[in-house]
Amino acid sequence: MRYIDNYTVISHDVDVNDNMKPSQVFKYLQEAAMHQMWDRKPSYYDFFFEGKSFVVTRMSVEILKQMHQYDKIEIGTWNCPARLATLKRCYDIRIGGEVAARAYSEWATADIETGELYKVSDVDFSNYEKGDVLDLDIPKKFRIPKELEFTHVGSRHIYYSDVDMNGHMNNANYPDMLWDHIPEIEKKEVTSVNVRFMKEARLGSDLEIFMARAEPAFGGDPRAEEKYVFRTTVGGKTNVEMVFGVRPTPEPLWDKLPGYRG
Numbered sequence: 236m237r238y239i240d241n242y243t244v245i246s247h248d249v250d251v252n253d254n255m256k257p258s259q260v261f262k263y264l265q266e267a268a269m270h271q272m273w274d275r276k277p278s279y280y281d282f283f284f285e286g287k288s289f290v291v292t293r294m295s296v297e298i299l300k301q302m303h304q305y306d307k308i309e310i311g312t313w314n315c316p317a318r319l320a321t322l323k324r325c326y327d328i329r330i331g332g333e334v335a336a337r338a339y340s341e342w343a344t345a346d347i348e349t350g351e352l353y354k355v356s357d358v359d360f361s362n363y364e365k366g367d368v369l370d371l372d373i374p375k376k377f378r379i380p381k382e383l384e385f386t387h388v389g390s391r392h393i394y395y396s397d398v399d400m401n402g403h404m405n406n407a408n409y410p411d412m413l414w415d416h417i418p419e420i421e422k423k424e425v426t427s428v429n430v431r432f433m434k435e436a437r438l439g440s441d442l443e444i445f446m447a448r449a450e451p452a453f454g455g456d457p458r459a460e461e462k463y464v465f466r467t468t469v470g471g472k473t474n475v476e477m478v479f480g481v482r483p484t485p486e487p488l489w490d491k492l493p494g495y496r497g
């Protein structure tokens with residue numbers, strides 16, 4: 236059973252090639268989940284004012300069909316069988332009944348003050364729509380090869396506009412921040428994003444961004460022609476690990492309209 240939410244993609248959601256930006260994909264998925272929580276209870280607010288933090292730890296998103304401005308999208312989301320302290324949630328995005336994207340995520344509920352994790356059995360999720368875990372063409376978990384060579388590609392200060400109610404950078408802000416470093420990204424489209432969230436980046440902290448290029452076969456994704464792996468650190472500790480699958484955009488608008496290049 237799917238909880239269903241409907242949206243219209245707006246002009247601010249897309250890049251120069253009229254493809255939805257990866258952070259916007261994450262935001263729509265997150266919003267659908269938040270709406271389900273709000274409607275079915277417990278909501279994110281309920282958690283927050285009980286002194287609990289509800290955070291995503293893993294997210295795997297595969298894009299089967301690019302989404303464009305003013306597309307009408309239907310997002311389905313549902314809870315999957317949980318394990319210990321890990322709540323599992325799946326999603327799909329459909330346009331006119333056709334699946335455009337699919338996703339898998341893992342979440343944890345922690346005490347805001349102590350960081351102690353709650354078991355899933357300690358929270359009543361029985362009102363949420365439930366279903367099976369999706370089979371994706373990308374892994375739900377990944378391990379970065381030790382031999383992969385990373386290069387420092389940038390730094391990023393965490394400003395007030397980056398953070399959410401938990402006081403740290405919202406998970407949906409990471410993809411756009413990182414894909415800016417992919418060479419000639421204006422001529423490419425994202426086919427998958429696989430991310431592991433390990434340590435929060437709090438307001439006022441500074442991220443160091445490292446990137447490596449991996450073999451296209453790394454991490455699955457039959458649609459990808461290139462793979463880029465990112466690792467960010469805060470205070471010398473790993474903050475996020477993220478893998479992008481990309482391929483050339485057919486007839487990119489960037490090439491057709493020189494005015495885009497300023």
